[in-house]
Every structure is written in C-alpha cells, then in structure tokens.
Amino acid sequence: MTNTSSAYLRFQNVKKTYDHESLVVKDFSLDVAKGEFLTLLGPSGSGKSTVLMMLAGFESVTSGEISIDGVSITRLPPYKRNIGMVFQNYALFPHMTIEENLAYPLTVRNMAKAKIRDRVGEYLGLIEMQKFGKRFPGQLSGGQRQRVALARALIFEPSLVLMDEPLGALDKKLREQMQYEITRLHQMMGYTVIYVTHDQTEALSMSDRIAVFDDGIVQQCASPAELYERPRNAFVADFIGENNFIRGRVSKVEGEVVHIALPGGDTVTARAESELRHDQEAIISVRPEKLFVEPTSHASDNRVPARFVTRHYVGDFIRYYFQLSDGTEITVKVLNDLTAPNFSEGDEAGLVWLIKDCSAYPA
Amino acid sequence: MRELPAYYGFWHYLGHYGLRVLVALVLAFLMLPILIIIPLSFNVEPYFSFTEGMLRLDPDAYSTRWYEQVFNDPRWILSIKNSFIVGIAAATLSTVLGTIAAVGLASPVMPFKRLITALLLSPMIVPVIIIAAGMFFFYTRFNLVGSHLGLILAHAALGIPFVIITVTATLTGFDRSLYHAAIGMGASPLKAFWDIVIPLIRPGVISGGLFAFVTSFDEVVVVLFLAGPAQRTIPRQMFSGLREQINPTILAVATMLILISIALLVTLELLRRRSERIRMGTSA
Numbered sequence: 001m002t003n004t005s006s007a008y009l010r011f012q013n014v015k016k017t018y019d020h021e022s023l024v025v026k027d028f029s030l031d032v033a034k035g036e037f038l039t040l041l042g043p044s045g046s047g048k049s050t051v052l053m054m055l056a057g058f059e060s061v062t063s064g065e066i067s068i069d070g071v072s073i074t075r076l077p078p079y080k081r082n083i084g085m086v087f088q089n090y091a092l093f094p095h096m097t098i099e100e101n102l103a104y105p106l107t108v109r110n111m112a113k114a115k116i117r118d119r120v121g122e123y124l125g126l127i128e129m130q131k132f133g134k135r136f137p138g139q140l141s142g143g144q145r146q147r148v149a150l151a152r153a154l155i156f157e158p159s160l161v162l163m164d165e166p167l168g169a170l171d172k173k174l175r176e177q178m179q180y181e182i183t184r185l186h187q188m189m190g191y192t193v194i195y196v197t198h199d200q201t202e203a204l205s206m207s208d209r210i211a212v213f214d215d216g217i218v219q220q221c222a223s224p225a226e227l228y229e230r231p232r233n234a235f236v237a238d239f240i241g242e243n244n245f246i247r248g249r250v251s252k253v254e255g256e257v258v259h260i261a262l263p264g265g266d267t268v269t270a271r272a273e274s275e276l277r278h279d280q281e282a283i284i285s286v287r288p289e290k291l292f293v294e295p296t297s298h299a300s301d302n303r304v305p306a307r308f309v310t311r312h313y314v315g316d317f318i319r320y321y322f323q324l325s326d327g328t329e330i331t332v333k334v335l336n337d338l339t340a341p342n343f344s345e346g347d348e349a350g351l352v353w354l355i356k357d358c359s360a361y362p363a
Numbered sequence: 364m365r366e367l368p369a370y371y372g373f374w375h376y377l378g379h380y381g382l383r384v385l386v387a388l389v390l391a392f393l394m395l396p397i398l399i400i401i402p403l404s405f406n407v408e409p410y411f412s413f414t415e416g417m418l419r420l421d422p423d424a425y426s427t428r429w430y431e432q433v434f435n436d437p438r439w440i441l442s443i444k445n446s447f448i449v450g451i452a453a454a455t456l457s458t459v460l461g462t463i464a465a466v467g468l469a470s471p472v473m474p475f476k477r478l479i480t481a482l483l484l485s486p487m488i489v490p491v492i493i494i495a496a497g498m499f500f501f502y503t504r505f506n507l508v509g510s511h512l513g514l515i516l517a518h519a520a521l522g523i524p525f526v527i528i529t530v531t532a533t534l535t536g537f538d539r540s541l542y543h544a545a546i547g548m549g550a551s552p553l554k555a556f557w558d559i560v561i562p563l564i565r566p567g568v569i570s571g572g573l574f575a576f577v578t579s580f581d582e583v584v585v586v587l588f589l590a591g592p593a594q595r596t597i598p599r600q601m602f603s604g605l606r607e608q609i610n611p612t613i614l615a616v617a618t619m620l621i622l623i624s625i626a627l628l629v630t631l632e633l634l635r636r637r638s639e640r641i642r643m644g645t646s647a
C-alpha cells in the first residue's frame with residue numbers, strides 16, 4: 001500500500017447500494033499515487049465498474065468519500081470533476097470529425113480557437129493520425145477509433161484518466177498493439193490512470209498495481225508480480241493465471257511454513273499466506289509452470305507421485321495432465337524442448353516443486 | 364427481372380403473374396381516387412367529371428381557371444394562411460414538447476414509463492371527435508374557442524404523439540455513453556444535450572415535426588368545433604365549399620395539397636437516409 005503522504009486519488013470507506021439492501025461495493029478504501037497506473041480487475045458483477053462510475057460521477061456514492069489531491073469530489077457533478085474517460089465502445093461523436101471530437105473538451109472550456117487548433121494538431125501527432133483529422137469516426141478502423149478516444153480523454157489534461165475495458169472490442173493482435181500504445185503514452189505523459197478490465201493478461205502487463213475485485217471487496221491490491229507470485233487468498237490464486245489446487249490437512253506449523261498432509265499419505269511443505277492452525281483443513285496452490293516432472297535438474301522441496309493421464313500440445317509449451325492417488329487433477333506446463341518427457345497413459349511419475357512456489361490457504 | 368425457377372409449371376406461372384395483377388389492382392384501388400383529382404382540377408367546365416374534350420386531350424378543354432379562382436378568393440387565401448400559421452405553430456410546439464417527453468421517457472430512471480407513454484400517446488388513439496368535444500368544453504372556460512391560440516394548442520396536442528414516436532425510435536439507437544462522454548469532458552448536461560443528443564436525433568425530431576404539421580394541416584374535426592370564421596383552415600374551407608360552391612376549385616386545392624404531401628414524404632425519405640448514414644458513421 002502506498003503511504004498516506006503520496007495519496008493523490010483516495011477512496012475512503014466507499015460503499016454503494018442500488019436497492020438499500022445488498023452492497024455492490026462494500027467498504028472500498030484505496031490510495032492511488034500521482035502518475036500511477038492502477039487496474040481494477042475482477043469478474044463481471046464484482047463491483048469494479050461501479051467504482052469507476054462513482055469516480056466519474058455517473059453513479060452516486062452511498063457512503064464514504066472520494067478525493068483527488070485532498071479535495072473531496074464526492075458531491076461534485078461529473079462535468080466539474082475534470083476526469084478524462086475512455087469508453088469501451090469509444091463513444092466518439094459520430095456527427096463530428098476527428099478534429100472536432102478532439103476539440104470538444106477544449107471548446108466547452110472556452111479555450112481560444114488558435115490554441116485549440118494547436119493542441120488538436122499536437123495530439124493528432126501523438127497518436128500518429130495527422131492525416132485523419134477531417135474524417136468521421138465511422139470512416140476509421142477500431143484501433144484508430146480507440147486511439148482517438150484515448151487522445152480525446154487526455155487532450156484537456158485531466159487530473160485523472162479512467163479507462164473502462166477500452167480494448168474489449170478489439171481483436172487480439174490489435175489489443176496487444178493498443179496495450180503498448182497506452183503504456184507508451186502513460187510513460188511519456190505521466191498521468192494517473194484507473195483502468196478497468198476483466199482481462200488479467202492486460203492487467204498484468206500494463207499496471208503498476210492491480211486491485212483484484214470480487215463480491216464488492218478488494219481481495220488483494222499489489223504489483224502484478226506480487227499478485228502472481230504471492231496471491232493472498234485462494235480466490236486471487238485461482239483468478240490470476242492458472243493454478244493447481246490440492247486439499248489437505250495441516251500437520252505441523254513452523255512459523256511461515258506449514259506441513260500439509262495430503263489424503264494420499266504424502267506430506268508437502270508450503271508457505272502459509274494466512275494464519276493456519278494445526279489440524280486445520282487447508283488448500284495449497286502451485287502454478288503449472290512451477291511444477292517439474294522427474295527426472296529433473298531443478299531443485300525441489302516437495303515431491304508427490306502422480307499418474308500420467310494425457311498431454312495437450314500447445315506450441316511453445318506442452319500441457320501434461322496428471323492425477324494424484326486421491327484423484328486430484330494436476331496440470332504441469334513443460335517447455336517444448338528436447339527434454340519434454342514422453343509418457344503413456346497410466347505411467348507413474350514424480351512431481352516436484354519448491355516451497356516458495358507453493359502457498360497454503362485455509363480451505 | 365429475376366429469372367423464374369426451371370421447375371415452374373402452369374399453376375406456378377398463374378400464381379406468379381396472378382399475384383402481380385392483384386398487387387397492381389390494390390395499388391390502383393389506393394391511388395386512383397387521389398390521382399383522378401389532378402386532371403379534373405384542370406377542367407375548363409365547372410364539373411366534377413371528364414368532358415368529351417378532356418378525353419380527346421383537346422387543349423381547350425383544360426385550363427387553370429380554378430387555380431386562379433383559389434388565389435383570387437379571399438376566403439381561400441385566408442384559409443391557406445390559417446392552415447400554415449396553425450400548422451407551423453402547432454408543429455413547432457409539438458416538436459419541442461414531444462422531443463422533451465421522448466428524451467425523458469428514454470431515461471433509465473424514469474418511473475411509470477409505460478403509464479406515462481400510454482397517456483401521452485392517447486390523443487392518437489382516442490377518437491378525434493371525443494377529443495374535439497372535450498376540448499370545446501374545456502377551452503370555452505379559457506375563452507380559447509374561436510381563437511388561433513386555441514386551435515394551435517389543440518393541434519399541438521394531436522401532433523405530440525407523432526413526435527414522441529419518431530424521436531423515441533431514434534433514441535432507442537442512441538448510445539448513452541456519448542452523452543456521458545460529453546459530460547465527463549466538462550460539458551454541462553444542457554450543453555451536452557444540445558451538442559450531442561439533438562444533432563444525433565435530429566432526423567427523428569424533424570420527421571416528427573413534419574408528421575405533426577401534416578396532422579394539423581388536414582385536421583377538420585377539431586377545427587369544426589374550435590374555429591370561428593377567422594380561423595378557417597383549408598380542410599374546413601373545402602368542407603363548406605363542398606356544400607356551397609360545387610366547382611373544381613376544391614379539386615385545385617386538393618391537387619396542391621397532394622403536391623405538398625408528396626414534398627413532405629420525399630423530405631422524410633431523404634432524412635431517413637441521412638440518419639442511416641450517420642448511424643453507419645459515414646456522413647459527410
């Protein structure tokens with residue numbers, strides 16, 4: 001968490017209900033530093049879009065405060081918040097040219113005509129679309145429209161830029177290109193971004209920090225690496241990336257490290273992500289790429305025997321499916337090189353991994 | 364023309380061409396009573412039927428005397444003037460009120476949407492004679508019977524449902540995030556409405572206005588109840604003309620009305636195409 005002094009955008013105990021019975025957003029508090037790229041990530045209906053809408057001012061805040069630079073905006077109408085927004089469907093005005101679209105936020109601010117023209121030209125250059133100023137949005141491709149939408153959200157130098165699943169409507173190649181574009185502009189201009197998505201790849205590759213939403217609360221807010229390597233609870237472990245989950249019972253607690261007895265009789269050691277007591281039901285997670293199939297040169301702390309089921313050829317890697325003796329299914333990702341083992345169905349193999357790649361949670 | 368399928372037999376051909384004949388007959392049934400008026404309005408004789416000279420296409424059998432008569436008769440001049448004054452004023456009023464109503468009804472937070480819609484559209488469904496009678500008694504209290512204002516208000520009420528329907532139709536395709544985008548960029552709600560919403564729903568607004576104008580333009584029942592001699596409109600004048608002065612002047616007026624209607628229809632079609640272009644996003 002960022003400390004108090006560096007907080008630029010601040011949510012304090014924000015709650016939202018539509019029906020006065022159930023909370024869509026439950027007690028949301030978060031500090032965002034100036035210039036930070038923060039992503040709200042979560043499944044649909046998790047409350048992330050509601051947070052964005054409250055921030056933009058299109059939804060009212062049931063209770064709590066939102067402030068920018070120490071000034072509360074909770075009771076400010078959306079047109080006085082000075083927040084730029086990129087919508088999923090671009091929301092470009094179809095009856096205005098690209099230039100007119102870019103000029104609109106400046107026109108409503110009564111900026112001088114000559115100044116508007118210069119600024120529009122500058123931003124057209126920024127998104128490398130100088131030749132398209134006189135065109136209408138309908139004459140542009142999806143990626144071009146997205147770039148215009150981005151420029152239009154930035155052109156009035158807002159105190160904050162919101163992006164609501166801006167790449168959702170683009171195909172995969174274009175999406176990656178636009179991710180790069182958004183990151184480039186962010187690094188170049190240093191504005192503060194609140195980005196909403198349900199696409200974790202997008203979130204992991206672009207963000208400084210990610211707040212994972214579920215059920216109206218933030219499950220974890222951390223850097224992409226920390227989120228991936230050290231998910232705080234089973235939901236985050238499951239939601240971010242792929243994961244294997246094995247159930248067991250705590251047999252021994254040694255500070256940060258716990259020993260878990262598996263139903264098949266083996267015992268493994270794992271890092272306890274939250275308080276675990278002796279004899280408690282627990283669940284451990286280990287990522288498919290952190291598992292290795294014996295024989296292997298990789299160091300190992302844990303070993304469990306498994307039975308080979310099948311393998312799927314993906315291309316850059318091969319996905320192996322195993323079963324533990326109690327029936328738990330385990331996926332192992334193996335790089336597609338000469339060492340990739342050959343098994344036939346029913347073969348016994350040993351799976352090994354390190355303590356640091358293995359987290360334990362209460363079941 | 365499309366090639367007919369190879370498997371067609373006698374009955375297929377009969378059905379195929381029979382359908383075409385039937386369609387032509389239906390079209391004639393709809394159009395002939397209207398079209399017949401046009402040549403008759405050029406009759407040199409004061410009759411409502413074709414003379415022998417007309418059938419021989421003798422130029423002397425045709426004249427524009429009835430048109431001249433229309434423009435020389437102060438009663439016709441007054442009624443034409445009244446029709447346009449009342450029509451334009453009523454259409455303007457219905458367009459403004461109807462558009463506001465449609466925008467309100469399109470809002471997701473509007474309560475009792477169905478009930479209010481039904482109430483607002485009722486002037487279109489309730490028989491005009493009932494509305495006219497009701498208005499007569501109601502307007503009497505406010506001294507609006509026999510005044511231009513009364514007639515304008517009454518016709519505006521009749522025109523509002525058309526505006527609501529056409530504007531609602533364009534609003535259903537309207538992307539609310541455009542409005543949000545404008546507000547987020549710092550435009551006040553009123554400015555965003557004026558700059559973004561109005562231009563995009565303009566085709567619906569204009570065609571609603573035209574419908575409202577036409578509604579007022581050919582309305583006779585309410586006029587019979589509310590208009591005094593000074594508020595006579597074209598349909599009202601035709602109505603009395605049919606009884607008092609049986610001559611083709613009425614046909615000349617009718618022909619001009621047909622031309623106005625066609626002009627309005629063409630305008631509507633052009634507007635529809637324009638709006639479609641904007642929706643496709645390729646307007647210039």
